[in-house]
Amino acid sequence: MAAGPLVDRLLGGLPAEAVLTDPDVTASYAHDMASFCPAGSPAVVVLPRTAEQVQHVMRTATELRVPVVAQGARTGLSGAANATDGCIVLSLTKMDRILEIDPVDRIAVVEPGVINAALSRAVAEHGLAYPPDPSSWEMCTIGGNIGTASGGLCCVKYGVTAEYVLGLDVVLADGRLLTTGRRTVKGVAGYDLTRLFVGSEGSLGIVVRAVLALRPKPPEQLVLAAEFASGAAASDAVCRIMAGGHVPSLLELMDRTTVKAVNDMARMGLPESTEALLLAAFDTTDPAADLAALGALCEEAGATQVVPAEDAAESEMLLQARRMSLVALEAVKGTTMIDDVCVPRSRLGELIEGVERISEKHGLTIGVVAHAGDGNTHPTVCFDASDPDESRRARESFDEIMALGLELGGTITGEHGVGVLKKEWLAREAGPVSMEMQRAVKRAFDPLDILNPGKLF
Template identity: 55%
Template sequence: MSVDLLRELAAVLPPEALVTDPDVLESHRRDQAGWALAGVPRVLVRPGSTTEVQAVLRVASAHRVPVVPRGAGSGLSGGANAVDGCIVLSLTRMNRILELDRRGLYAVVQPGVINGALKSAAAELGLWYAPDPASWEFSTLGGNLATNAGGLCCVKYGVTGDAVLGLEAVLADGSVVRTGGRMVKNVAGYDLTRLFVGSEGTLGIITEATLKLRPRPPRATTLVASFPTLVGAGAAVTEIMAELRPSLLELMDRTTVRAVEAARPMGLDVNAAALLLARSDAGGEQGVAESTRMAAICEAVGATFVAHSSDEAEGELLMGARRFAFPALERQGSTLLDDVGVPLSRIPDLLAEVERIAGQRGVLIGTFGHAGDGNMHPTIVFDPNDPDAVARARAAFDDILHAVLELGGTITGEHGVGSLKRPFIARQLGPETHRLHLTIKSAMDPLGILNPGKLL
């Protein structure tokens, strides 16, 4: 069977698109979720066109062989992890920006285009592609689409799905579908575009996307505020969001601030319970007014230090502290990065629960994230060479997910379910909604070959 599989793939792909070298296969077994299990693939394919993706899926369907799609491998949930005997389908060769329309405010791209490459190309026309996951410099747009990735500016501009006008996707049997279009408003038929975005490669392989572009926003004003209590920081978040629409609203807890300051001294308040960073990109007097109002709100709810600046260099310095949060925690040991979301009013409760769990399990947990939309990243730090520490870290990870569901939240805000959080998806969705998901999956992938063991 495997000889026939390879022979048939070789017949429909150019030689450079078919890889069986064990070392290369090993490097394509998993994404960045070190805890998630990964199998051993039979072959790696690197199609260069939609037609070649179709051919691969027709062969896979004929042999009933699983297909695991993959971008840059920067995912954090095991969504791109191989299963034994599968075809790993890498989309990195499909890396062209096909169209960039300044007047129509859209771009047409292949899935292997790097997020940052689209940003740079758009900037040359005075435009901006808004979605900005932390991995924007190296993650592919196909991977961003598969997980419905977020980022720092989501609070104002939305997640990846909010920037998608239309898609081209290849189904399990090799047929091609197109959804949406190039228009801003389009309500004809079911919203299949939204169905594919965030489906983690379980319903089809996205081979082209039409994405919204925006005029480049004005220079931002940046605010930083320190709080003696988590409740105060949470109150600032809810008050700001009730009145304003910042372009960024980020939070770091004490553990994270101390990790950043230890690795890269910046004069941050290491005794504060939480540090809040906010931005307004309204521009001009309005931007200054919004920043001033955010500062007043922070002071009114108990901030011990508040500063804001329209100087771009100072703003980037402060943003650097936030972007360095995860690398700083990584320097203290192995990490298990979580990705959860709660209603804005429950952010203080989430932070308090994380502190309780850290104490109960005897682990270090630093929490940072996108406070403006309730999407936080509790990050467990542990010694991978200590079996007891590993066990306690795993238990803490599960504890956090249980706590989030009790708070009416979600087990993932932007990284996806993958295989890492699959045991929790049924509880979040509920039995009827979970059954509907399975029905849709069965209808679109009746042989169950598309990224099995992920999401559902």
């Protein structure tokens, strides 16, 4: 489809400032933050402000058989938001209104372009909390979080995005508006279409409104840092903590490589003599007592030092160090491939040891940062993208880590999604019968295959 007729049709229902055609500008919307993921050249970028404008875009796309790639802040790590040649990039960042916060029903109604941190701060003014908090929470959007079913640091206690999405308004491929779910705490009428859209990576429809569950704002959390002589010992501590019935609000792991990278970037003063640093937090009424009990378990597992934070400010410093881990690892060599392998907690130590072997085999720096309480690890391969051999070894190590995760009874992605990066691996994990059914669902919602084609499968 020539850009001229397409743009003319779009301008029939959109203001001129919402339709971008300058090639230099449209090129800047071509990809998310993932490496090794091909991206095409969009024909046009559209920035709607209303659901009706999104409906116009989808009707136009259906009539002209033009693919549509929905985007949020493009902080994703799987290539799910990458453009395809000649597509309409549908950027939802201008749809950024918080429409309602209801303290009685404990819900928020938001548009997809709302920034995660902005929502968290807004509901906090009502004594409430929206728990899902990806590391990119200051940049990522709620629509993107829904599209990838994202997690975050507090998932060990509070769960992931899917558990907080009660209802959605979704524009379908042909422009119809579908409303799913509810505003109530309970609701089991019919198939759970809401959950179907969560994690669908823009392949089934375009989310234009979401009803989100909220919780009462918890007390301020206190953090403990425990140093270990090996990743296996830190993993043993995680197993002891979970088996002991403790419910920390956060349980994160940073290996020596990650700790050094954070120190090099931000001069945090984290202990580089440790092989693994475990961060644990409680947001209970007596966090100091809970941390003391957890610290004792860490010592039983072989912790060389256990240091509780003295106050909220020190706790926030430790959490900030964890949040900047992936950015700091990227600075090591300039480019990273970020794995997102989740394994049963009981196999966490085996995964960490396996990643160490893969790192030595390929002669590459691979830092491991993990939501340890969930078994969700992010082995991060650092490499020089201008070096073909190093790039090849990076890709091979990435694939070996994925295979290791499956061997340990895990999954290829805990929160980043499949996108382009893991299409082959989704087929391996799901198997032929599951893939047949998933493709059938895709055909039912998008028979022309215009919604984010080439992603997932």
